[in-house]
Each structure stands twice: as structure tokens, then as C-alpha cells.
Amino acid sequence: MTGGASELDHTISAATAQRIADAVPRNTVRAYAADRAAFRRWCALVGRTPLPATAETAAEYTRFLADGGALRADGRRSGPAAPRSIDRALSAIRTEHRENGYGGLPDLFGARRILTGLRKDRAERGVRDRQAAPLSVEDVRAMVGACDPGTLAGARDRALIALGFSMMVRRSELVALNAIGDLADRPGGVEVLIRASKTDQEAIGDTVAVHYGSSPATCPVRLLGAWRERLAGVRPGEGPLWVPIDQRDRMPGMAGYSGKPGSGRLSGQAVGIILRTAAARAGVSTEAVTAHSLRVGGATAAYQAGNDPLKIARRGRWKDGSPVFLRYIRDADKWKHDPMDGVL
Structure with missing residues (x-):
């Protein structure tokens, strides 16, 4: 026998894949699915590749979200996205890459820099993320x-x-x-x-x-x-x-x-x-x-x-x-x- 891993060693059964998927909270699954769909719509609109995406694509998409928000299915924008929403979208994109064998992609260095700048800009303008009001x-x-x-x-x-x-x-x-x-x-x-x-x-x-x-x-x-x-x-x-x-x-x-x-x-x-x-x-x-x-x-x-x-x-x-x-x-x-x- 050879010491290298075979193709079978890198495959999992449908039942195992389902167990892995079931471990992710349903709310996270729904949110990530929406974020990934919005990213694909934007990529199709501007002619970029969603998977695997480059660092430049991730940075451009971050700016796009910050300026006007995600692209909806009806073609409208959702409005400038808050940093937390952009952070989640980037996580959704990154995890999809990992799930498809592109671990570590896309490089988010530029995207994170843009996100940091957005937070500073919002702070200077006195804009705060919307918080749930406590009931007394x-x-x-x-x-x-x-x-x-x-x-x-x-x-x-x-x-x-x-x-x-x-x-x-x-x-x-x-x-x-x-x-x-x-x-x-x-x-x-x-x-x-x-x-x-x-x-x-x-x-x-x-x-x-x-x-x-x-x-x-x-x-x-x-x-x-x-x-x-x-x-x-x-x-x-x-x-x-x-x-x-x-x-x-x-x-x-x-x-x-x-x-x-x-x-x-x-x-x-x-x-x-x-x-x-x-x-x-x-x-x-x-x-x-x-x-x-x-x-x-x-x-x-x-x-x-x-x-x-x-x-x-x-x-x-x-x-x-x-x-x-x-x-x-x-x-x-x-x-x-x-x-x-x-x-x-």
C-alpha cells in the first residue's frame, strides 16, 4: 500500500454531511444563505467570480455594502449596511469557501481595513448600531x-x-x-x-x-x-x-x-x-x-x-x-x- 491519501479519504457520506450541516444553528444557516445569495447577485452584476473570490473582490464588495447595502432579488438595495451586517456577510462568504475546499480564501485584509474605516467614520458622525430597547x-x-x-x-x-x-x-x-x-x-x-x-x-x-x-x-x-x-x-x-x-x-x-x-x-x-x-x-x-x-x-x-x-x-x-x-x-x-x- 502507498502512504498517500486516496480520493476516498477525502470524501464523506451524505449522512455525515447532513450531521455537519445540522450542527449549525438554523438562524445562522438562513442568514448565511441570504448573504451568499446577495454576494452572487452582485458578482453576476459586475462580472466577478464568487467562488473562489479574490481579495480584491472581497474588498470591492465590502465597499459596495457600506455604500448602499446588499443587492436584493428584485434589484433594489437594502441601504448602507451596518458594520455588523458586513462582518456577517464576510463570514458567510469565507465559510462557503472553506466548505468548498478553498480554506483561507478570500483574503480579507483589504475588506477588514475598509470595515475598520467604516466604524471610525460612523463613530465620528455619531452613528450607532441600532440596539433593542430594554423593557422595564x-x-x-x-x-x-x-x-x-x-x-x-x-x-x-x-x-x-x-x-x-x-x-x-x-x-x-x-x-x-x-x-x-x-x-x-x-x-x-x-x-x-x-x-x-x-x-x-x-x-x-x-x-x-x-x-x-x-x-x-x-x-x-x-x-x-x-x-x-x-x-x-x-x-x-x-x-x-x-x-x-x-x-x-x-x-x-x-x-x-x-x-x-x-x-x-x-x-x-x-x-x-x-x-x-x-x-x-x-x-x-x-x-x-x-x-x-x-x-x-x-x-x-x-x-x-x-x-x-x-x-x-x-x-x-x-x-x-x-x-x-x-x-x-x-x-x-x-x-x-x-x-x-x-x-x-
Whole structure:
């Protein structure tokens, strides 16, 4: 036998390829697919090669995104892209090259220089990346109160808002919950299983102890229990905890349900819509309210209540020293503690 690797040594089965693909979070897959498609459209427009792409092509595309944004399928531009969006697009292009045997390509030296210049320019002009607005405890109370508990949608939305705020969840974690296997009733509340998260790519899993709240009207345990009863009355057995509900207050499995066919699981995008709808009904500003508002709002409220930042970070599953979490704390702290108190 010869010592060199054969062609077979460099091939993998379809089943193995599928396992590798399944390890990538679905949200990342969707985002990367959109970024790669936009890159190919631009390459076709200007006559460049998308795979393998050169360093010059990557640099030109970075400038293109910074100036007017990605090229949509209908030929329109999405508007000047933020640095984070460009960074993701470059990652999508780079990983596609690696997946196709072009590891290390394209060289992003020039593209990164352009991206650095863009960040400096935005800073000089006072432009900041759009951040999700944190919901306060008062906001949550008003939003929960604006939901009609007599309807399926109202019962679901009350529980979703209160539980999401209490757990400081990412929307992907929230919509992934199942009604039976991920919830365990305990004397002090309910234990919720997070099967996998952004900071748990190995899917080891984590549990969050959700305690009874001090106010029955916004208690996440009581509101969740009320929704679970309503859900079980329509769909007994295991399934998604959060389900889509149509305009006539019907969920999948009910006669006359008119929603889109699918898995029967609420989408992450729908969580943001639910929050903005509840906020509008409650008279809460909907500006910059997204599904992430539950996460940042819960962390901010917990810190303002005097709780230990380390325990807050553990509950929200932030990595140790997370700059994002530290920014939340700094934003809450700047009006809580004045380092110039007693100086001027």
C-alpha cells in the first residue's frame, strides 16, 4: 500500500454531511444563505467570480455594502449596511469557501481595513448600531395587562412576555421550548430546560429555575400555568409550548385554523410582532422594541433591583466577561451611581 491519501479519504457520506450541516444553528444557516445569495447577485452584476473570490473582490464588495447595502432579488438595495451586517456577510462568504475546499480564501485584509474605516467614520458622525430597547418592569406589567386572558392569543402572550422577561431568554431559546419535556413543576415554581443556546453549541443544556412572582398579575409561573392549561385543552400531549394563533383565535389542530401550514411552532420573528402589538395596546413606546427587549430588559431590571451581576449573567447564559452583558450593566449603572457624586 502507498502512504498517500486516496480520493476516498477525502470524501464523506451524505449522512455525515447532513450531521455537519445540522450542527449549525438554523438562524445562522438562513442568514448565511441570504448573504451568499446577495454576494452572487452582485458578482453576476459586475462580472466577478464568487467562488473562489479574490481579495480584491472581497474588498470591492465590502465597499459596495457600506455604500448602499446588499443587492436584493428584485434589484433594489437594502441601504448602507451596518458594520455588523458586513462582518456577517464576510463570514458567510469565507465559510462557503472553506466548505468548498478553498480554506483561507478570500483574503480579507483589504475588506477588514475598509470595515475598520467604516466604524471610525460612523463613530465620528455619531452613528450607532441600532440596539433593542430594554423593557422595564412597568412596561411588562402594562403589556401583560393589555392582553385579553379570555382568548387563546391573550393567554399565550401574557405567559410569553412574563416568562421571557424573567428568564432573560434569547428568542431562539424561547420558541424552542416544548410544553411537557422542557417544563418541570417544582414547589417554588417551574424548572425550564434550555436544550441548546448560542453559548452552548455543544447542546449540553441548562435549566433555569423560574420562581413565583411577587405580583399574581405578572407572575411568570402562574401565567405560564394558565397558558399550559389552555394549550392542553386544545392539544394534549407533547408539542411546541408557543404556537401560532390566527385572527379568529384558533391554533393548529382546531377546526377552521387559517394560519400558514408548518411545524406548529411560533417563529422567532413572531415574538417581536407579539411584543410590539402588546406594547402598542399598552401605550408603551414600540420604538426599537424587538424580541431581544425581553432579554436586555430582564437583565437590566434584575441589576437595578440590586441583584448580583454574576448571578444575572448565569441566569441569562452570558459567557463570563461578555462585553454585551457588561454594556447592559453600564447602561443601567450610569444613572444609578455617579462617580462624580460629591465632587462638583
